[in-house]
Amino acid sequence: xxxxxxxxxxxxxxxIQQKVRVLLMLKKMGSNLTPNEEAFLRNYAGVVHSQMSQLxxxxxxxxxxxxxxxxxxxxxxxxxx
Amino acid sequence: xxxQMSEAEGAVKVEEWQQTFYAPDSGIQSGAxxxxxxxxxxxxxGESATDMEAQYSLTRxxxxxAAMFPETxxxxxxxxxxxxxxxxxxxxxxxxEPSQLLKTAIVHLINYQDDAELATRAVPELTKLLADxxxxxxxxxxxxxxxxxxxxxxxxxxxxxxxxxxxxxxxxQNTGDLExxxxxxxxLHSLSHQREGLLAIFKSGGxxxxxxxxxxxxxxxxxxxxxxxxxxxxxxxxxxxxxxxADGLQRMVPLLKKTNPKFLAIxxxxxxxxxxxxxxxxxxxxxxxxxxxxxxxxRNHNYEKLLWTTSRVLKVLSVCPSNKPAIVDAGGxxxxxxxxxxxxxxxxxxxxxxxxxxxxxxxxxxxxxxxxQILVSQLGSDDVNMLxxxxxxxxxxxxxxxxxxxxxxxSGGVEALIHAVLRAGEKEDVAEPAxxxxxxxxSRHPDAELAQNAVRLHYGIPAITKLLGQPxxxxxxxxxxxxxxxxALCPANQAPLRESGTxxxxxxxxxxxxxxxxxxxxxxxxxxxxxxxxxxxxxxxTGALHILARDPxxxxxxxxxxxxxxxxxxxxxYVENIxxxxxxxxxxxxxxxxxxxxxDAEGASAPLMELLHSPNEGIATYAAAVxxxxxxxxxxxxxxxVSVELxxxxxxxxxxxxxxxxxxxxLDPGYIPDGVSALVSGVCVCFCLNVxxxxxxxxxxxxxxxLKSPSVTSPPSVSRVxxxxxxxxxxxxxxxHMVTLIYxxxxxxxxxSYMSNICQK
Numbered sequence: 001x002x003x004x005x006x007x008x009x010x011x012x013x014x015x016i017q018q019k020v021r022v023l024l025m026l027k028k029m030g031s032n033l034t035p036n037e038e039a040f041l042r043n044y045a046g047v048v049h050s051q052m053s054q055l056x057x058x059x060x061x062x063x064x065x066x067x068x069x070x071x072x073x074x075x076x077x078x079x080x081x
Numbered sequence: 082x083x084x085q086m087s088e089a090e091g092a093v094k095v096e097e098w099q100q101t102f103y104a105p106d107s108g109i110q111s112g113a114x115x116x117x118x119x120x121x122x123x124x125x126x127g128e129s130a131t132d133m134e135a136q137y138s139l140t141r142x143x144x145x146x147a148a149m150f151p152e153t154x155x156x157x158x159x160x161x162x163x164x165x166x167x168x169x170x171x172x173x174x175x176x177x178e179p180s181q182l183l184k185t186a187i188v189h190l191i192n193y194q195d196d197a198e199l200a201t202r203a204v205p206e207l208t209k210l211l212a213d214x215x216x217x218x219x220x221x222x223x224x225x226x227x228x229x230x231x232x233x234x235x236x237x238x239x240x241x242x243x244x245x246x247x248x249x250x251x252x253x254q255n256t257g258d259l260e261x262x263x264x265x266x267x268x269l270h271s272l273s274h275q276r277e278g279l280l281a282i283f284k285s286g287g288x289x290x291x292x293x294x295x296x297x298x299x300x301x302x303x304x305x306x307x308x309x310x311x312x313x314x315x316x317x318x319x320x321x322x323x324x325x326x327a328d329g330l331q332r333m334v335p336l337l338k339k340t341n342p343k344f345l346a347i348x349x350x351x352x353x354x355x356x357x358x359x360x361x362x363x364x365x366x367x368x369x370x371x372x373x374x375x376x377x378x379x380r381n382h383n384y385e386k387l388l389w390t391t392s393r394v395l396k397v398l399s400v401c402p403s404n405k406p407a408i409v410d411a412g413g414x415x416x417x418x419x420x421x422x423x424x425x426x427x428x429x430x431x432x433x434x435x436x437x438x439x440x441x442x443x444x445x446x447x448x449x450x451x452x453x454q455i456l457v458s459q460l461g462s463d464d465v466n467m468l469x470x471x472x473x474x475x476x477x478x479x480x481x482x483x484x485x486x487x488x489x490x491x492s493g494g495v496e497a498l499i500h501a502v503l504r505a506g507e508k509e510d511v512a513e514p515a516x517x518x519x520x521x522x523x524s525r526h527p528d529a530e531l532a533q534n535a536v537r538l539h540y541g542i543p544a545i546t547k548l549l550g551q552p553x554x555x556x557x558x559x560x561x562x563x564x565x566x567x568x569a570l571c572p573a574n575q576a577p578l579r580e581s582g583t584x585x586x587x588x589x590x591x592x593x594x595x596x597x598x599x600x601x602x603x604x605x606x607x608x609x610x611x612x613x614x615x616x617x618x619x620x621x622x623t624g625a626l627h628i629l630a631r632d633p634x635x636x637x638x639x640x641x642x643x644x645x646x647x648x649x650x651x652x653x654x655y656v657e658n659i660x661x662x663x664x665x666x667x668x669x670x671x672x673x674x675x676x677x678x679x680x681d682a683e684g685a686s687a688p689l690m691e692l693l694h695s696p697n698e699g700i701a702t703y704a705a706a707v708x709x710x711x712x713x714x715x716x717x718x719x720x721x722x723v724s725v726e727l728x729x730x731x732x733x734x735x736x737x738x739x740x741x742x743x744x745x746x747x748l749d750p751g752y753i754p755d756g757v758s759a760l761v762s763g764v765c766v767c768f769c770l771n772v773x774x775x776x777x778x779x780x781x782x783x784x785x786x787x788l789k790s791p792s793v794t795s796p797p798s799v800s801r802v803x804x805x806x807x808x809x810x811x812x813x814x815x816x817x818h819m820v821t822l823i824y825x826x827x828x829x830x831x832x833x834s835y836m837s838n839i840c841q842k
Contacts, residue, residue, distance in 0.1 A: 018724060018727050026703075034672055062525060063624060064563055068444060069473060071437050071438055071440070071477075
C-alpha cells in the first residue's frame with residue numbers, strides 16, 4: 001500500500017462520496033430516499049455528477065428471473081381414431 | 082368361377098337335387114307346376130272351379146320362380162298376381178326377398194366349398210412351384226397364389242399353410258423379378274387383414290423380408306410392404322420388436338421424402354407405433370433426419386389424416402430431450418402453429434400438446450409472432466385442454482424474451498390471461514402457467530409498465546390476490562407472489578393491492594413458510610411442498626413486501642404487523658436472495674424514523690455490517706443504506722466504522738478510500754487532522770509509560786553518585802534536583818490525564834490502526 005500516492009481526499013470528503021454513491025444506487029434500484037437524503041444529494045451536486053458516471057450500467061435488482069416450465073416429462077397416448 | 086348360374090347349370094343342379102333327399106321337383110327350375118292337395122280341383126266344384134284353380138296353380142309356380150330367380154324371366158314376361166291389391170301383398174311377395182337372400186347364401190356356400198376344396202388341392206403344388214429354380218415358374222405360381230387370395234375361402238386355406246406363407250416370403254425376398262415381388266407382396270398384404278394371416282406372416286419371418294422391401298424401387302411393392310408392416314404393428318404382438326431389430330426405422334425414415342400423402346400417412350403412423358415409449362427408436366429417428374422430414378410434411382401438405390399422424394409422431398418425439406431442439410431448429414414451432422385454426426379438432430389438439438412440450442426449448446426462436454397471436458385468441462376457449470396448452474406455451478415463450486413479451490402485451494394478452502385465470506378456478510394446470518405468463522409480461526421489457534397497468538384496468542388484482550388463499554397450491558402461490566411484486570412496481574397499483582388484502586396474506590404466507598424452514602433445521606436442508614421450496618416462498622413474499630413498502634401507507638401496515646424482527650432474522654439466511662430482499666424491505670422501512678429505531682433495536686447492525694461485504698451490489702447497497710439511516714443519531718465513531726467497512730467493501734477498489742480507512746480518519750468536521758492527533762496520542766502514551774521510569778532512573782542515578790562521591794551530591798543540590806524532577810513528573814502526569822480525558826480511545830485507536838497497517842503490508 002503506497003501512502004505517497006494517495007490523493008488528497010479528506011475523510012469527510014470520502015464519507016460524502018460514499019453516501020452519495022449509495023444513495024444514487026438506491027435511486028437506480030427504484031428505492032425511495034428521505035427528504036434529508038434528497039437534500040444531501042442536492043447539497044453535493046458536484047459529487048453526484050462525478051459519481052453518476054461510476055455507477056454500474058447493468059440493472060442491479062430486478063427481482064427473480066423468469067423461469068421456464070418443463071412440460072415434456074411424460075408421454076400421453078391419445079385414442080387412435 | 083362365376084357366381085352367376087346359367088340356366089343350363091341351374092337345370093343340371095336341379096337334376097342332381099332331384100336325386101337327393103330333398104323334395105321332389107318343385108318346378109322352380111323345370112317350370113313344372115306345383116300340385117297341392119288343397120289346391121286340387123274338386124269335382125264337386127264343377128269344371129269352372131277346376132279351371133280357375135289350375136290357372137292359380139300355374140301362376141303360383143311361375144310367381145315363386147320369378148320371385149326367387151328373377152333372372153330367369155323372359156324379357157317382357159311378368160309374374161301374374163292372384164290379386165292386385167298393393168296394400169295386401171301375397172305370401173309369395175312377402176317371401177320374395179328372404180328367398181333371394183337364402184338363394185344367395187346357398188350359392189355362396191356352394192362356391193365357398195368349391196373354392197376351399199380347390200385351394201386345398203392346389204396349395205402343396207403351388208408351394209413347390211414357388212421354390213422352383215425357373216423364375217418364370219415362380220412368377221406364374223405367385224400370380225396364381227395372388228388370385229387365390231381374392232377369395233375368402235382360398236385365402237383362409239393359404240394362411241393356414243405355414244409352408245405356403247414361408248414360400249411366399251422366400252419368393253418375395255429372393256426374386257430378382259419385380260413383378261414376382263409385387264405379387265408376393267400383394268399376397269402378404271391380403272393375408273395381413275386377418276389375425277391368422279398376421280400370425281402366419283410373423284412366424285414365417287415375414288417382417289425382415291418386408292422391411293427389405295421398403296428399399297424396392299417399385300411403388301406398389303413399397304405400398305404393399307408398408308401397409309402389411311402397419312397391420313402387423315397394429316395387431317400382431319411382438320411385431321414392434323421385430324421391426325426394430327430388422328432396422329425398420331432406418332428404412333422408414335427416408336421414406337418420409339416420398340410425396341404420396343396416403344403412403345406418408347401410413348409411414349408416419351408406423352413411426353409413431355414404433356417410437357412411442359421407446360427412447361432408442363426416437364434417437365434412431367433423430368439420427369436419420371426424422372425431425373426435418375416431419376416438419377417438412379407439416380409445412381407442405383394439407384391431407385388431414387397425414388397431418389394428424391405426423392403431429393402424433395412429433396408429439397412422441399417432443400418429450401425426447403435430444404429430439405426437442407432438433408424439431409425446434411427445423412422450424413417445428415412455426416409449422417405446428419399453421420394448424421391451430423383448422424377444422425380438425427384432433428389435429429389442433431395434437432399440435433397444441435406438441436407445441437407445449439417443445440416450448441421450453443423455443444424461448445429464443447424468432448418468427449413466432451403469428452403463433453403468439455393465435456395462442457392469445459385461444460385463451461378465450463372453454464376447452465380446458467386448449468386453455469392448458471395455450472397458457473403453458475405462452476408462459477414459456479414469454480420467458481426471458483422481451484420481443485415476445487411486448488407482442489403478447491400489445492395483442493391483448495394481459496386481459497386474455499386474466500380471463501383465463503378467472504375461468505381456471507382450481508385447475509392448476511391452467512392457473513399456474515397463466516400467472517407465470519402474467520409475471521413475465523409485467524417485468525423486464527419496455528412495455529412492462531403497460532402490462533402492470535393493464536392488469537389493474539382489467540380488474541385482475543382481486544382475482545390474483547385470491548390465489549394466495551387456501552387451499553394453497555404452492556406452485557401457484559409462488560407464481561402469484563412474483564406477479565404481485567411486479568404489479569407493485571407500478572405506483573398506481575399500490576393502493577388496489579392494499580385494498581384487496583394482499584399485505585396480510587403475504588405476511589401470513591411468509592410466516593408459515595419461514596416456520597416450515599425453521600422446523601426442518603437451518604443450513605442446507607431445504608423443505609419442499611408440491612415441489613416448491615419454502616425458501617422460495619420466503620424470498621417471494623419478502624420481495625413482494627419490499628416493493629409494496631415503497632408506498633408510505635403500505636409501509637406502515639407492514640411494520641404494524643410485527644414483521645421487523647423477522648426481516649432482521651432473515652438477514653442471517655444462507656440464501657443470498659433472501660438476504661437481498663430482507664435488506665431491501667428493511668431499507669424501505671428504515672425511511673421511517675421509528676422503524677429505523679426498531680430495526681436498530683433488533684440488533685440489525687451486526688448482520689448489516691457483514692452484508693456490506695457481500696459481492697452482490699444490491700445487498701451491499703441496501704445494507705449500507707439501512708446503516709446510514711439507523712446511524713443518523715448515532716455517534717460519529719459508529720458512522721466512521723460504517724465508512725471504514727464500506728471502504729473495505731463497496732469501495733474496496735478505490736485506493737484513496739483505502740488510505741483514508743487505514744489512517745482512521747474521523748467523519749465529522751470537529752475531528753482534528755489525523756497526523757497531529759496521532760502524534761499527541763503517541764507522546765501521551767510514551768510519557769504515560771515512561772515518565773515514572775524517568776523519575777526512578779534519575780533517583781537511582783543520584784543515589785549512585787552520592788554513594789561514590791558524597792561531597793558532590795550534597796543534600797541541598799540533590800534535594801533541588803529531585804524536587805525539580807518530581808515537579809516535572811507531576812506536571813506531565815497531569816497533562817497526560819487531561820489529554821486522555823479529552824480524546825478517549827485515541828491511544829488505543831492509533832495503536833490498532835498502526836498495527837493493521839503493519840499487517841496489510
